[in-house]
Structures are given as structure tokens and as C-alpha cells.
Amino acid sequence: MDTGVSTVLEQGKKYFLFSNGPDHYYVSKLPKTSAHQGCFHKSLFQIVQEDEWPPEPAVDNVPVLDSSKIYAAKLIWRKRGYQQVKLGMYYLQLARTHAYVFRDRQLEKCIGCFPLHWFEDFREVNAEENETNEAVFKTETLESETKEEIPENFEQMSIFDFVE
Structure with missing residues (x-):
């Protein structure tokens, strides 16, 4: 150059x-x-690398789903602009040809609304399974909280101890 x-x-x-x-x-x-x-x-310029992006899945591969139910499905593709969204399992609340996508079963952590043909391996998540898993999660949390140990030579201090 x-x-x-x-x-x-x-x-x-x-x-x-x-x-x-x-x-x-x-x-x-x-x-x-x-x-x-x-x-x-x-x-x-010399082209060093051009990012290859896989083709978008076909729109006609989406199974018939009940919009009143919650599904777990695997995200297999997303547009180049959504690279920060990791491929993997998510929970879906259907909205016609799209779905609101959540990280958790309680549908509290929404990450966006994506087309259904970006997903595969749809599995219905029923209410009983939800409650069972919530109970297991709560007991695991309580057990981990009680296992917390305080070291023998621990002394709690306050920032006001140093004020003259």
C-alpha cells in the first residue's frame, strides 16, 4: 500500500x-x-477472510403447534445481526409465525421474537414439569446457601470502624 x-x-x-x-x-x-x-x-486491499453464513432454513419445515402452549425448542439459525444470541435450547411462547424466545421456563427472561423456522426439535413443556423443576431448583438453591461456611479467622468490619 x-x-x-x-x-x-x-x-x-x-x-x-x-x-x-x-x-x-x-x-x-x-x-x-x-x-x-x-x-x-x-x-x-487483499480479502483475508469472508465470513461464511449458513443458508436460512426453509419456512415450510415448521410443525403444527398449539399457540396456547409453551414449547422448548432448539435454535439452529439466526441472522448475522443476532450473533450474540447463542444457538441452543430456549422456551417459546408462540405468536403466529414467530415466537417470543425466553431463556427460562418461567418466561421471565425474554431475548427476542424470532421466526419459528429458525428452530427445530419442538417439545411441549407442560405445567406439571414446570412445577417439579421449580421445586428442584429451589431445594438446590437452599442447599447451596446453607453449605456456605465462614472461615475460622473471620472478622466482620464496618467502614465506620476507621472513622475518627
Whole structure:
């Protein structure tokens, strides 16, 4: 790279590139088009890596589900913008072709609303199972709280002990 071309770019540094016509890129330090530092000729860059993203699952693979029930299902795909949402098991509250997605069975920690075809392995979560698991969780919590031990040479202090 000819360093006389730009004072904004550094040779050997990696940048995010966004196409601007057949011969130019918008160049950014961040993965956002709107945060670009300028527009530069393609010849200044070598593509190091292009992230491969798997194709979106087919919309017609969703089983018939009862909207009055809660389901557990495995998230198998999400859009590139939702990379922070981990693939795995979640609890779903249906809303036509989409579902509100929760991390917990109590449906208190909502992480978003995603299309149903992003999920597979739907399993109905019944109320009895919910209550049983809640009871198990509560007893495990109580046991772990009672196991907490105080060291022998422990002395509790207050910040007011040091005030003169």
C-alpha cells in the first residue's frame, strides 16, 4: 500500500470492507457501513477472510403447534445481526409465525421474537414439569446457601470502624 494514498489507513491492519460500486470499498474499523473512514480503490486491499453464513432454513419445515402452549425448542439459525444470541435450547411462547424466545421456563427472561423456522426439535413443556423443576431448583438453591461456611479467622468490619 502506498502510504501517500491515505493517512487514515495503516498498512497490514485489518478493516471491514463494504462494496461501493465495481472498483471501490467503504472502509471501516467497525462492522458498520455508517462508521466508514472513507472510500478507497479495491486494489489497495487483499480479502483475508469472508465470513461464511449458513443458508436460512426453509419456512415450510415448521410443525403444527398449539399457540396456547409453551414449547422448548432448539435454535439452529439466526441472522448475522443476532450473533450474540447463542444457538441452543430456549422456551417459546408462540405468536403466529414467530415466537417470543425466553431463556427460562418461567418466561421471565425474554431475548427476542424470532421466526419459528429458525428452530427445530419442538417439545411441549407442560405445567406439571414446570412445577417439579421449580421445586428442584429451589431445594438446590437452599442447599447451596446453607453449605456456605465462614472461615475460622473471620472478622466482620464496618467502614465506620476507621472513622475518627
